[in-house]
Amino acid sequence: MNNIFKFASYIFITLAVAWLAFVVGARNQFGDLTPSPEMLSEDPDVDLFPQPLSGIAQLGSKEYLSLGCVTCHTQQVRSENAGFDVARGWGKRPSVPRDYVLQEEVLLGHNRVGPDLANIGTREYSSDWLHRHLFSPQIAVEGSICQPSPFLYNISEFETDSSIKTVDDKNTTLHIIPSLRANRIVAYLQSLNQNYELPEISFSDDISESELVEIAQADVVGVESNSSELPSWLAAQISSGKEIYMKAAPGGGLCFTCHQPNGEGLAGQFPPLAGSDWVLGSKEKLIKISIYGLMGEIEVNGVKYNNVMAPPGIPPGSLTDQQIADVLTYIRNDWGNSASSVSPEEVASVRAKIKNRAPMQMWTAAELSAVSSITE
Numbered sequence: 001m002n003n004i005f006k007f008a009s010y011i012f013i014t015l016a017v018a019w020l021a022f023v024v025g026a027r028n029q030f031g032d033l034t035p036s037p038e039m040l041s042e043d044p045d046v047d048l049f050p051q052p053l054s055g056i057a058q059l060g061s062k063e064y065l066s067l068g069c070v071t072c073h074t075q076q077v078r079s080e081n082a083g084f085d086v087a088r089g090w091g092k093r094p095s096v097p098r099d100y101v102l103q104e105e106v107l108l109g110h111n112r113v114g115p116d117l118a119n120i121g122t123r124e125y126s127s128d129w130l131h132r133h134l135f136s137p138q139i140a141v142e143g144s145i146c147q148p149s150p151f152l153y154n155i156s157e158f159e160t161d162s163s164i165k166t167v168d169d170k171n172t173t174l175h176i177i178p179s180l181r182a183n184r185i186v187a188y189l190q191s192l193n194q195n196y197e198l199p200e201i202s203f204s205d206d207i208s209e210s211e212l213v214e215i216a217q218a219d220v221v222g223v224e225s226n227s228s229e230l231p232s233w234l235a236a237q238i239s240s241g242k243e244i245y246m247k248a249a250p251g252g253g254l255c256f257t258c259h260q261p262n263g264e265g266l267a268g269q270f271p272p273l274a275g276s277d278w279v280l281g282s283k284e285k286l287i288k289i290s291i292y293g294l295m296g297e298i299e300v301n302g303v304k305y306n307n308v309m310a311p312p313g314i315p316p317g318s319l320t321d322q323q324i325a326d327v328l329t330y331i332r333n334d335w336g337n338s339a340s341s342v343s344p345e346e347v348a349s350v351r352a353k354i355k356n357r358a359p360m361q362m363w364t365a366a367e368l369s370a371v372s373s374i375t376e
């Protein structure tokens with residue numbers, strides 16, 4: 001009896017947790033989302049966003065679903081963390097739940113075989129092109145594997161008012177007459193757009209990696225020009241170091257993602273490098289941090305941080321002596337910092353001293369201070 005009671009209460013707890021998570025949780029997150037007029041303008045005449053689909057487009061969404069377009073096409077522009085779709089030109093910003101509040105059936109899609117269609121309506125395809133593509137994608141786009149739907153069209157030998165001129169696979173001219181279903185689908189596709197900003201999200205600045213490198217290089221030119229008195233080897237080390245600071249693989253440290261392009265770090269998370277007593281202090285500690293990373297409590301300029309910096313580089317800990325020397329020389333000489341340069345030989349000699357340390361074994365600030373007070 002006792003066991004049955006326990007058994008029943010476990011079942012109850014399991015169901016209750018699921019209900020809390022999936023029903024109450026979801027309601028809390030999304031339950032009171034509405035279309036948004038407020039932030040767009042004070043003007044009461046301004047449109048609500050997102051907007052409801054027109055009648056024909058709504059019918060089109062049903063056709064779209066029934067033809068299985070959702071198996072290959074998504075309608076969700078993913079955010080930066082999930083492979084930035086904005087950079088692929090699929091939208092001006094990531095999609096958010098509010099984009100879908102007015103849709104009866106949300107057609108997020110299953111797979112991404114074809115391009116995301118959340119913003120297909122903004123892509124300036126004519127309705128004739130969309131019809132030709134729907135009739136036979138292979139005619140509109142060479143080698144396309146998109147699903148053809150010729151059964152949505154009547155084929156006529158002659159041009160008529162509603163016909164659209166196209167060709168078949170043998171390049172003979174055809175006139176296709178869209179059925180009602182075809183017109184619904186095209187109206188639906190043309191209505192799809194997330195081309196507006198919402199209170200919770202604005203358009204992303206589309207910064208691709210190549211642009212980041214360009215920005216970095218433009219700034220490097222700046223470093224070189226206002227430090228024209230520097231000896232050329234030092235200027236070269238600083239500019240290569242700045243590139244490593246900004247760059248991803250190969251040979252980059254991506255330091256800027258945490259310590260920021262201006263070296264200020266982020267309050268409470270990533271300590272600053274600008275004006276940091278660590279950066280301007282012992283080179284040996286800096287080299288050790290650059291090889292093995294750092295974790296645990298650290299005080300930088302009187303402020304405490306407690307976080308993790310994995311060994312920099314991709315893969316972790318892969319920066320060479322020269323790269324470490326350059327990036328450290330750079331951080332010691334930008335944002336108002338001014339300290340002696342670091343040479344590859346200095347990095348090599350510190351590396352030799354700690355060569356028995358296990359890979360990935362991050363330092364703690366306390367450990368660095370204890371060791372260096374003995375050896376320095």
Ligand code: HEC
Pocket residue numbers: 064067068069070071072073113114115120123130133134137141144145146147149185189
């Ligand atoms: C087998 C997977 C698959 C299915 C099913 C599919 N598509 Fe596609 N679709 C693709 C691929 C791949 C492309 C990219 C090549 C191209 O443009 O034809 C594409 C491209 C498109 C484009 C052009 C997008 C752009 O931005 O250039 C449209 C519009 C489109 N599909 C609509 C549809 C519709 C409507 C359906 C349902 C009738 C559908 N697709 C079903 C794979 C598919």
Ligand code: HEC
Pocket residue numbers: 245253254255256257258259269270271272273276277278279286289290294295296297298300305306307308309310312313327328331365
């Ligand atoms: C993933 C984020 C991240 C990246 C990338 C990163 N750091 Fe750090 N860094 C941190 C964190 C977090 C700390 C503080 C660790 C702690 O709490 O012990 C830190 C501490 C430091 C410190 C000592 C404290 C200070 O502010 O002066 C230096 C120097 C430093 N990092 C340099 C670099 C350099 C150079 C690179 C690139 C080669 C780099 N970091 C890349 C997160 C990062």
